[in-house]
Amino acid sequence: MTGPVAIALDINGERVDAHVLPRLNLADFLREHLKLTGTHVGCEHGFCGACTVRVNGDIVRSCLILAVQLHGASVQTIEGLSDSGEIADLQAVFRDRNALQCGYCTPGMLMAAQDLLKQQPEPDRERIREHLSGNYCRCTGYQSIIDAVETTARMRAGHRP
Amino acid sequence: MTITSPNPEILSELDRPNSYIGKVVPRPNLERLMQGRGLYVSDMELPRMGHVVFLRSPYAHARIIAIDASEARRLPGVIAVVTGDDLAAVITPWVGVLSHLKGLKSAPQHALAIERACWQGEAVAAIVANSRAVAEDAAEIVSVEYQELEAVTDMRTALDPQSPVIHASLGDNLAFERNLDAGAVNAAFADSEEVVEADFIFGRHTGATLEPRAVLADWNEAERRLTIYQGTQAPHMVQNIAALHLRLQDSQVRVVCKDVGGSFGIKVHIYADEMATYALSKLLRRPIKFVADRVESFNTDIHARDHRCKGRIGVKHDGTIMAFEIDDLTGIGPYSMYPRTSAIEANQVANLVGGPYLTKNYRARARVVFQNKNVMCQYRAVGHPIACSVTEGLVDLAAARIGMDPVEIRRRNLIGDDAYPCASPSGLRFELLSHHAALNKLMTMMNYEGLRSEQAQLRTKNIHRGIGIASFIEVTNPSAAFYGVGGARISSPDGSFSAILTTRLTAVAHGLREARV
Amino acid sequence: MKASAFSYARASSVANALELLAAYGDRAKVLSGGQSLLPAMNLRLISPELIVDIGELNELRGVVVEGDIIRIGALTRHVDLQRSLQVAAHAPLLTEAIAQVAHPAIRNRGTIGGSLAHADPASELPACMVALNATIIASGPNGERRILGAEFFKGIYETELSPQEILIAVELPVPPKNSVHFFDEFARRQGDYAIAGLAAQAIVEGAMLADLRMAFFALGNRPVLAKAAKSLVGVAITPAVLSEASAALVEELDPQQDQQASASMRRHLAKVLMARGVAALLDRPDLNRGGSA
Numbered sequence: 022m023t024g025p026v027a028i029a030l031d032i033n034g035e036r037v038d039a040h041v042l043p044r045l046n047l048a049d050f051l052r053e054h055l056k057l058t059g060t061h062v063g064c065e066h067g068f069c070g071a072c073t074v075r076v077n078g079d080i081v082r083s084c085l086i087l088a089v090q091l092h093g094a095s096v097q098t099i100e101g102l103s104d105s106g107e108i109a110d111l112q113a114v115f116r117d118r119n120a121l122q123c124g125y126c127t128p129g130m131l132m133a134a135q136d137l138l139k140q141q142p143e144p145d146r147e148r149i150r151e152h153l154s155g156n157y158c159r160c161t162g163y164q165s166i167i168d169a170v171e172t173t174a175r176m177r178a179g180h181r182p
Numbered sequence: 183m184t185i186t187s188p189n190p191e192i193l194s195e196l197d198r199p200n201s202y203i204g205k206v207v208p209r210p211n212l213e214r215l216m217q218g219r220g221l222y223v224s225d226m227e228l229p230r231m232g233h234v235v236f237l238r239s240p241y242a243h244a245r246i247i248a249i250d251a252s253e254a255r256r257l258p259g260v261i262a263v264v265t266g267d268d269l270a271a272v273i274t275p276w277v278g279v280l281s282h283l284k285g286l287k288s289a290p291q292h293a294l295a296i297e298r299a300c301w302q303g304e305a306v307a308a309i310v311a312n313s314r315a316v317a318e319d320a321a322e323i324v325s326v327e328y329q330e331l332e333a334v335t336d337m338r339t340a341l342d343p344q345s346p347v348i349h350a351s352l353g354d355n356l357a358f359e360r361n362l363d364a365g366a367v368n369a370a371f372a373d374s375e376e377v378v379e380a381d382f383i384f385g386r387h388t389g390a391t392l393e394p395r396a397v398l399a400d401w402n403e404a405e406r407r408l409t410i411y412q413g414t415q416a417p418h419m420v421q422n423i424a425a426l427h428l429r430l431q432d433s434q435v436r437v438v439c440k441d442v443g444g445s446f447g448i449k450v451h452i453y454a455d456e457m458a459t460y461a462l463s464k465l466l467r468r469p470i471k472f473v474a475d476r477v478e479s480f481n482t483d484i485h486a487r488d489h490r491c492k493g494r495i496g497v498k499h500d501g502t503i504m505a506f507e508i509d510d511l512t513g514i515g516p517y518s519m520y521p522r523t524s525a526i527e528a529n530q531v532a533n534l535v536g537g538p539y540l541t542k543n544y545r546a547r548a549r550v551v552f553q554n555k556n557v558m559c560q561y562r563a564v565g566h567p568i569a570c571s572v573t574e575g576l577v578d579l580a581a582a583r584i585g586m587d588p589v590e591i592r593r594r595n596l597i598g599d600d601a602y603p604c605a606s607p608s609g610l611r612f613e614l615l616s617h618h619a620a621l622n623k624l625m626t627m628m629n630y631e632g633l634r635s636e637q638a639q640l641r642t643k644n645i646h647r648g649i650g651i652a653s654f655i656e657v658t659n660p661s662a663a664f665y666g667v668g669g670a671r672i673s674s675p676d677g678s679f680s681a682i683l684t685t686r687l688t689a690v691a692h693g694l695r696e697a698r699v
Numbered sequence: 700m701k702a703s704a705f706s707y708a709r710a711s712s713v714a715n716a717l718e719l720l721a722a723y724g725d726r727a728k729v730l731s732g733g734q735s736l737l738p739a740m741n742l743r744l745i746s747p748e749l750i751v752d753i754g755e756l757n758e759l760r761g762v763v764v765e766g767d768i769i770r771i772g773a774l775t776r777h778v779d780l781q782r783s784l785q786v787a788a789h790a791p792l793l794t795e796a797i798a799q800v801a802h803p804a805i806r807n808r809g810t811i812g813g814s815l816a817h818a819d820p821a822s823e824l825p826a827c828m829v830a831l832n833a834t835i836i837a838s839g840p841n842g843e844r845r846i847l848g849a850e851f852f853k854g855i856y857e858t859e860l861s862p863q864e865i866l867i868a869v870e871l872p873v874p875p876k877n878s879v880h881f882f883d884e885f886a887r888r889q890g891d892y893a894i895a896g897l898a899a900q901a902i903v904e905g906a907m908l909a910d911l912r913m914a915f916f917a918l919g920n921r922p923v924l925a926k927a928a929k930s931l932v933g934v935a936i937t938p939a940v941l942s943e944a945s946a947a948l949v950e951e952l953d954p955q956q957d958q959q960a961s962a963s964m965r966r967h968l969a970k971v972l973m974a975r976g977v978a979a980l981l982d983r984p985d986l987n988r989g990g991s992a
Contacts, residue, residue, distance in 0.1 A: 023704045043707035043750065044315065046737070058225035059218015061443070063392045064476040065700040066738035067805065071392055079778070079807035085737040086808065089707050090730075090754060099218030112216045116208075124215025125392040125443030131216065136803060154889040155802025159392050159444045315701035318743070322703075475700035477742070 028092040032057070033101030039088070047083035047091060048072040051098060059099040059128045063157070070156030073129035074098050080136045099128035108135050111173045120169040122160030130156050134170045143174050211441070220441040223396035223413045228469040231398070232261045232310040234462055235317035236455050236472075237324050238481070239299030239306050242333035242554040243348070246297055246326060249307055254324045259316035262466055263324060264308040266296035273461035274427045276452075278518035280668030283525045286358040286550075288518035289349035293458035299328070300348060300516035301554050303481040305455050308462055310470060333554040337490065337513030340551040348516050348552045357518055358525040358550040360532055364607035365543035370505035374496030378579045382572045386488040389561045393443020394474040395483060397456050399463035408435045410460060413442040415450040423452050423521060424460050447561030448483050452520045455482065484559040486527065488513055489568050493535075495576040496543075501586050501594040505543035506536040508572060512550050515557035521669070524558055525550050530565025530657075533608045535573050538617055538653040539595045544607035566656060574652040588651050589630060592621065596653060610657070617653055624651075702737070703746035710753050713838055716865055721840055723749045725862040730754065731774060731813035734805050759812070759867055762786055767873040773812025773866050777801070780811060789873045790831060792880035792900055796823045799882070802890040812866045815851070818858045818921065821892040823884065825852050826916035829924050830880075830898040831871045839864035852921035877909075878902050881976040884917075885968055887959065893917040894960045895968035899928075901980045908932050913976060918954045918969050926951055931977060941977055941986055945970040 025040035032055065041050060048065075051057040051074070063071035065084045072083040075097040102108050108131055114120070121127045130153065137144055137152040144152070149170045150163075158166060175181070214220050251263035275290035295306045307324055311317035332346045339345050340355040348355055371377055398411040408430065414420050417437040425435045442449065459472040474482065489512045496504035510531050514524035528548040536544050581591040596617035597604065605611050624630075630649075637647050710716035720727055728747040730736055731754065739745050753759065759774040762783045769789050771780070780786050781797045800806060800814070800823050814824045815835065828835065828848035835846045840863050848869075851859050860866060884896030895917050902910040913928040927947035934940060954965035978987035 023706050026707060042704070044702045044704050044740075046702075046741070049701075052225070053227075057218070058221075061222070061393065062224065063394075063443075066476070066741050067734065069392060069476075070802070070804065073804050076807075080804045081808050082734075082804050084741065085734055085805075087707070087730075087733070087737070087750075089709075090733070090752060103217040103219075112213075115216055116212045119209075121212065121215060123392070123442060123444045124211070124220050125222065127215055128218045133804065151889050152803055155804055157392060159390060159446070313701075315704075318701050319703065322743075477700060 026089045028089060030091050030093060031095040033097055033104070041088040043087060043089050045088045047074065047076075047081075047086045047088055047096070050088040051083060051096075057098050057100055059103075061125050061128060063125065068157070069126070069129075070133065071126050071129045073132040073156065075102075075132065075136075080132050099131060102131070102135065110176060111135060111138070111169070114169045114173045114176070115166075118165050118169040118172065120161060120165040126156060126158045126160075130158065130166060134166075134173075137170070138174055138177065143178050144170075146171060149174075215441065222393055222441045222443050223398055223411050223471075224393055224443070224473045226398050226411055226440070226471070228398065228400055228471075231469040231471055232312065232462075232466065233314040233317050234459055234470050234472045235309045235311070235314060235321050236294075236305035236458070236478075237307040237309060237321045237326070238478075239295065239302055239304045239328070241299060241328055241330050242302045242335060243331040244299050244328040245331060246295060246299060246306055247329055248327040250325045250327075251307065251309075254309060254320040257311075257316065257320045257323070259312045260320045261310040261312065261468075262308075262462075263320065264294070264310070264462060264465065266292050266294035266306065269294050269308070269458060269461050269465065270296060272428065272465045273457060274429070276423075276427060276457075276520050278520040278523050280521070280523050280525075282668035283358060283523060283529065286518065286523060286525045287352055288357060288523075289352060289516075291454060291517045291520065293454050293461050298331070301556050303478075303556050304516075305458060308458055310462060310466060314473070335553055335555060337488070337511055337551050337553055340513060340553050341549075348554065352552075355552040356549065357514060357552055358528070358548075360529055360546070360548045362532055362544070362546040362608055364545070365505070365541070367505050367507060367543045367545040370541070370543035371494075371496045371507075373498075374504040375499045376580065376583045377494060377496045378576065378583050379492070379494045380575060380579055382489070382491045382493060382568075382575060384487050384489045384491075384568060384571070386485040386555075386558065388480065388483050388485050389444075389446035389448035390479065391444030391446060391448050391483075394476060394479040395449060395453065395456065396471075396473040397459050398469060398471040399460045400469040401460075401463040401467060403467045406430075406434060408460065408464065410435065410437045411440060412437060412456070413445070413449055414439055415442075415445045415447070419521065420452065424457075427457065428460060428464055447564070450561075451484055451522065451559055453482070481556060484519060484561065485515075485556050486558060486561050487568060488558055489528070489531065491531070491568065491572050493572045493576045495580045497580040497584060497591075499584050501581075501584065501591045503539055503541050503577070503580065503591075503595045505541055505545075506539075506573070506576065507545045508532070508535050508547070510546070510548045510568070510572075512548075513553040513555065513558065514550055515555050516552055517557055519557050519559035522559070524560075527558075527560040527565045527568070530560075531568045531572070533606075533610055534565060534569035534655065534657075535608075537569070537573070537606050537608075537610065537655045538597060538615075539573075539577075540597055541595070542607050546608070563656075566654070570652055570654050574654075589621070589625065592651065592653055593618070596621065610655075612655070615655065621653070700741050700743075702740040703743055705740075705747055706749045708749060708751050709755060710751055711755075713753075713756060713759070713865065713867065716751050716753050716756070717838065717840060717863070719749065719751045720863045720865070723751075727751055727862070729816070729865055731816075732776065732809040733813070734801070734809040735813065735817040735819065753865065764789060764873070769871045769873060771811055771869050771871070773868055774810050775812075777806035777809045777811070777814075778803070781806065790871050792831060792882055792898060793824075793827050793871075795880070795882045796827050796898055799823055799884055799886070799890065799893075799896075805890075811869065815869065816858060816860060816866045818852050818854075818856050819892065820852075820855055820919060820921050821894075821896075821917035823882075823893070823896065823898065823916065826896065826898040826914040826922040827882075828869060829914035829922045830900045830912045831874075832900075832912065834870045835859075835866060836868045836870065837864045838867045843867075845870075849924050854920045857921075874900065875902060877904065879980050881979045883972055883975055885972075895954075895965050895972060897969075897972040897976050898922075899976045899980065903981065906981070907935065908977075908980065911980070913973065915948075915952065915969055915972070918952045918965055920953075920955075923952060925973075927973075936977060936981065936983070936986065938986060941974060945973050948973055
């Protein structure tokens with residue numbers, strides 16, 4: 022059927038029921054249907070990482086998933102991570118280190134960075150670069166972003182920044 | 183909030199109470215951007231908003247014989263399919279020239295192509311629908327009959343008599359030429375002990391902002407006011423130009439610049455598809471949104487830096503640089519960009535080559551030609567990368583020819599740190615530069631000698647490491663006049679004046695500068 | 700950049716998916732992880748009428764070792780392979796290669812079946828299948844069929860699969876104890892498609908290679924199992940022997956030229972990879988003296 026399909030899923034802890042066209046991807050579903058515009062669209066074919074969100078705990082490209090694939094799934098966006106306080110420390114270090122300029126890549130970058138910090142307590146800079154390699158930033162030159170992630174990791178491990 | 187001064191013991195004349203000048207202050211927008219609560223134009227929606235998709239020419243140069251949109255118009259969700267002729271009733275064409283670039287010429291450019299498409303990617307029809315997806319569906323079934331015309335693609339042959347002239351009314355494909363001859367160049371080359379020549383070839387590239395160009399235009403027919411939400415670096419310019427070409431007063435146009443997802447000079451121009459979006463809103467009497475997708479971005483954002491530059495340097499065996507000469511050629515597409523033109527980059531190359539060096543003997547020719555490719559213009563670091571690569575490439579080649587270390591030849595030729603104020607052969611005025619101090623500091627920081635010996639060692643292991651040195655003068659602090667020169671308007675020209683800073687973060691350091699004003 | 704409209708069916712079983720494919724033929728596309736399919740659809744390079752989503756067929760997921768065979772279900776995600784202790788123990792080449800496949804967010808969705816069925820000649824997993832002498836198992840209207848990895852890939856995005864078939868699993872022989880492997884690729888950015896790459900699996904006996912399978916990728920229209928590698932088996936490898944093999948290697952490669960690299964640059968990189976590979980497999984750094992790319 023090219024017509025709308027019913028889906029029910031959890032978004033940032035809220036149950037959402039919707040009817041979506043099969044061709045609607047998750048990024049557009051979040052932005053256009055739910056007005057969660059913190060998930061950005063930079064390339065729409067999986068290269069830039071601006072649309073990175075979490076699905077069932079894993080980071081994914083929301084432009085490369087259809088909303089209809091997410092029936093029963095749990096989705097977390099930058100708005101959800103911000104409100105829960107999960108990345109408050111990471112955001113504070115991003116601010117202190119000025120690790121963003123235009124801010125368009127930032128939600129996706131924070132998603133990817135938090136994903137790494139959850140998996141590996143104290144990643145070295147090489148590992149940080151590798152994990153963020155799928156997220157483009159056109160403003161900062163990345164240095165300050167790597168610094169911020171490294172500093173957050175050290176702080177979480179109980180070291181001084 | 184913390185405000186820190188580098189040296190709290192000493193107050194400068196700018197250190198008045200409550201002054202923010204020179205202080206590091208927090209950026210107020212960071213929380214919003216980090217929480218995903220920014221507001222970019224691509225995020226915005228208005229009631230009754232239509233989405234426009236542009237059908238773009240697949241040919242570099244073609245006559246448009248007929249456009250049949252009847253099937254597309256019947257597609258559910260399609261609001262309108264508009265052609266160049268339809269839109270011409272609402273918006274007038276423009277010519278991208280400025281008065282300070284003497285002799286620069288260009289042809290009238292329309293918001294949508296009329297009769298002829300002049301580059302692959304020029305918009306020939308606008309499809310407005312209630313979603314971007316439906317507009318794309320409809321664009322696939324608009325049928326355009328084209329008659330392909332001979333295209334001028336190679337800048338090197340654009341001026342040949344046998345090449346077709348893209349705009350007959352202009353007589354030829356030469357948009358702009360500047361010649362500069364300072365000092366005694368012929369005599370200096372004659373006195374040189376070595377003369378080295380090289381061709382420097384630069385490919386087209388573009389700024390690739392992470393948020394593509396985005397505009398939402400909202401014409402209210404009852405109020406006769408146009409509100410333009412646009413990710414732009416120059417909102418006042420947009421206001422003035424939109425009013426001018428839509429035949430409105432400036433006071434009827436309001437431009438709102440929300441968060442901007444990167445600009446780098448890409449969003450300081452007025453693009454035809456953006457003009458078409460303003461005009462569509464007026465024509466259709468409803469809000470119209472255009473957001474370029476990534477492919478459109480690559481194909482229609484201005485390209486830059488496509489130059490072929492012949493360079494020549496004369497040198498003595500003791501390392502004295504006697505003269506520089508360049509012959510720079512650049513192809514800018516079929517139109518000079520509006521309103522800042524596409525001649526600035528080549529002009530800047532001519533201004534900057536040889537800049538850091540003592541010689542007063544400098545000759546330059548810069549030619550800017552039309553071709554059937556996407557429009558080319560300037561973005562970040564206008565002309566500097568070309569000028570620096572050519573100058574420093576020539577200095578390196580000269581050093582190699584006379585067997586001198588590349589640092590040593592620079593030491594012998596850089597303008598002395600005590601020579602200021604002075605001017606370059608092209609007339610740029612320099613104040614308090616410090617090439618020698620900078621070079622000395624750099625040599626220490628990088629441990630130049632150590633790196634050279636490591637390089638030699640690695641070479642024996644078949645590892646080829648390069649060590650590059652470049653001197654460089656960046657044009658800084660030229661003031662707002664730099665952007666307003668020659669008739670490019672950066673503020674309301676209708677008599678009113680107010681100092682309102684309304685641009686948002688568009689690039690590196692922009693936010694910092696704003697926070698410090 | 701929005702996909703064309705299509706119909707969507709969530710398959711309830713392999714049989715159900717095959718029925719749908721039988722009805723729609725090449726107007727249908729199987730959706731697994733979607734990390735190659737959806738970009739192509741967003742760009743409207745393809746516009747299928749029907750998407751058959753096999754994402755909920757859990758029987759196609761997972762890694763099982765049975766005797767001397769490792770069976771990997773088609774829906775096993777890249778990240779699952781990367782974390783699998785069984786894969787690390789029995790097919791470490793795959794563990795190493797998978798880290799070069801795209802980026803974490805893509806590896807969380809992309810599947811081995813999807814990658815192999817997509818058959819991008821610059822991607823890592825097809826070459827690994829060839830190097831590891833995998834058997835690819837497809838299910839179709841006439842039951843299952845088994846296809847050797849080296850015969851599965853036909854060209855750019857072309858495989859032995861018919862539009863009515865689904866790739867359901869791959870089987871890898873567990874390599875003998877004295878096996879060694881090598882993986883390396885050149886790419887502009889970590890995770891990008893390779894400009895040139897090599898996946899190799901070998902058996903070492905004493906100071907010699909008793910078996911050597913070198914699968915080069917991004918160097919032709921499909922992974923290339925180098926015939927030139929034969930001349931390195933069962934002989935004492937000297938720089939001269941290696942150089943002869945390199946010369947033979949570039950003769951059998953037909954690399955494309957694109958905006959990333961010329962054909963001759965790709966040939967050069969293939970030689971560099973071969974030297975690095977042989978040096979690493981035999982732990983003989985002396986064979987890689989000219990190894991800068």
